[in-house]
Amino acid sequence: MVVLAKPPALEHISLLRSPEPGDYFEGIPSVDLAGPGAARAVVQACERFGFFKVVTHSVPAGVVDRLEAEAVRFFASPRAVKDAYGHASPFGYGNKRIGRNGDMGWLEYLLLAIDHASLSKASPAPSSSLRDAVNEYVGAMRGMATTVLEMVAEGLGVSPRGALAEMVTGAASDQLLRLNHYPPCPLMHDLMPNCSPTGFGEHTDPQLVSILHSNSTAGLQVALHDGGHWVSVPPDPTAFFVIVGDSLQVLTNGRLRSVKHRVVVANRLKSRLSMIYFGGPPVEQRIAPLRELLGRDGEHSEQSMYEEFTWGDYKKAAYRTRLADNRLAPFHRRQPPPVAMPQASSSPPSP
Numbered sequence: 001m002v003v004l005a006k007p008p009a010l011e012h013i014s015l016l017r018s019p020e021p022g023d024y025f026e027g028i029p030s031v032d033l034a035g036p037g038a039a040r041a042v043v044q045a046c047e048r049f050g051f052f053k054v055v056t057h058s059v060p061a062g063v064v065d066r067l068e069a070e071a072v073r074f075f076a077s078p079r080a081v082k083d084a085y086g087h088a089s090p091f092g093y094g095n096k097r098i099g100r101n102g103d104m105g106w107l108e109y110l111l112l113a114i115d116h117a118s119l120s121k122a123s124p125a126p127s128s129s130l131r132d133a134v135n136e137y138v139g140a141m142r143g144m145a146t147t148v149l150e151m152v153a154e155g156l157g158v159s160p161r162g163a164l165a166e167m168v169t170g171a172a173s174d175q176l177l178r179l180n181h182y183p184p185c186p187l188m189h190d191l192m193p194n195c196s197p198t199g200f201g202e203h204t205d206p207q208l209v210s211i212l213h214s215n216s217t218a219g220l221q222v223a224l225h226d227g228g229h230w231v232s233v234p235p236d237p238t239a240f241f242v243i244v245g246d247s248l249q250v251l252t253n254g255r256l257r258s259v260k261h262r263v264v265v266a267n268r269l270k271s272r273l274s275m276i277y278f279g280g281p282p283v284e285q286r287i288a289p290l291r292e293l294l295g296r297d298g299e300h301s302e303q304s305m306y307e308e309f310t311w312g313d314y315k316k317a318a319y320r321t322r323l324a325d326n327r328l329a330p331f332h333r334r335q336p337p338p339v340a341m342p343q344a345s346s347s348p349p350s351p
């Protein structure tokens with residue numbers, strides 16, 4: 001048996017089967033947020049996939065292009081310059097290491113905290129032009145997150161319509177932006193053409209919603225709720241992708257489900273560049289199913305599937321986990337014992 005050694009740069013990075021052209025999944029729902037029936041379409045997509053594509057939106061191309069150009073410039077700068085922006089812990093520049101517990105991927109990134117509507121002082125800004133581009137981009141993402149969450153509320157019959165949206169746009173909300181750069185890895189493809197390095201390992205996002213944009217290099221895969229198969233998402237730099245997070249799953253008592261996703265670095269020539277906005281609530285926010293979804297006026301048709309927690313509790317627990325862990329599992333309520341059927345006195349004893 002021939003055992004091929006992984007190049008040292010790839011040590012600790014797991015390999016995935018290289019996707020084939022036929023792996024592109026064409027069934028990802030597309031939603032025009034301004035179109036008729038958008039609220040229903042958003043809820044349906046979130047229930048079925050926990051993921052959808054926003055096709056018609058009002059984010060000017062210039063806002064995306066400006067941030068993308070800043071990101072390209074930053075990632076092209078010398079390593080020493082990038083390292084000056086901190087080894088992401090959690091904010092700042094990170095290279096291969098994700099989180100604190102040993103996860104590694106074939107990428108470099110800049111993870112930034114957002115205070116209300118602009119880059120937080122806790123996040124180092126590589127340049128004032130990058131800071132401006134981030135602030136402008138985050139403004140657009142907050143707008144889109146608001147629309148999406150208002151539609152979720154409307155589609156589920158929750159009032160007020162802003163109940164979910166205000167959790168991520170209020171002054172104390174906990175928002176993040178990550179710029180990811182996945183360089184190609186031709187050496188790996190020469191060694192093992194059927195395998196590709198993991199760019200970003202499988203995980204669900206802890207927040208309510210995440211909004212992803214990428215250039216035209218493929219790599220994103222999502223796990224289908226129906227069967228758990230991994231499918232490749234066709235890239236579309238004119239669109240945005242909305243990802244349901246764990247907190248929205250709990251707030252809707254499991255009606256909308258967070259989606260597992262990952263990135264595989266399969267293009268041997270071109271970098272993938274992605275920008276992802278994470279909409280999280282204030283630290284003190286109680287995360288529990290919305291009252292309307294548990295039945296009204298004491299007519300308790302449905303019980304909460306989760307133990308109650310705050311976003312602060314969840315985040316603290318999340319930072320102790322590995323990327324692929326199921327972070328909601330510890331908060332799942334155990335099913336109440338089944339109610340015993342009364343025995344009819346005339347029934348014969350069971351054998």
Ligand SMILES: C=C1C[C@]23C[C@H]1CC[C@H]2[C@@]12CCC[C@@](C)(C(=O)O1)[C@H]2[C@@H]3C(=O)O
Binds near residue numbers: 100322
């Ligand atoms: C192993 C990790 C890495 C975490 C924390 C912990 C579990 C979940 C990861 C994420 C996933 C979504 C974005 C992020 C920013 C988040 O909020 O949770 C990530 C964070 C990080 O990259 O630092």
Ligand SMILES: O=C(O)CCC(=O)C(=O)O
Binds near residue numbers: 178180
């Ligand atoms: O780069 C991508 O397409 C996905 C990135 C991602 O999942 C993340 O940054 O949490």
